[in-house]
Amino acid sequence: MTKQDVINQVSERTGLDSLTSRSIIESFFEVVKESLTEGEPIYIRTFGSFILKRRAPKVGRNINQNTAVTIAAHVVPSFKPSRDFTDQVRAQGITVETKK
Incomplete structure (x- = not known):
């Protein structure tokens, strides 16, 4: 959609x-x-929450150059569905196709 x-x-x-x-x-x-x-997070009852999640610093790899890359700590937006919303979706019994 x-x-x-x-x-x-x-x-x-x-x-x-x-x-x-x-x-x-x-x-x-x-x-x-x-x-x-x-x-500022947003909480919408019976729907979910728009929140910020903190990601810790970590070491990644650049596979093209075979070097370690430091990824700094950062914040990402996230949506957390409410229990009512999650239960409603689960009750539908919808299966999701996964990519292989």
Whole structure:
């Protein structure tokens, strides 16, 4: 599903025109990005949390040059689904195809 598909479904379900739905969804994304950029997590009950996760420094390898590369500590955005959301998805019994 693409962002346009989401916009179309929101538009159908709310009865709003496509441009208004697009504006609302784009605004939501901007709020999430701005909040996480400022270090503030977002908690949405029954849906999930947008949080920041800290990654520790580590040593990686550049296999082309066969050298060790130090990867500095950094922060990455993450989404953690709520228990209700996870249980709802599990109840559907959907299987996901894995790449080999």
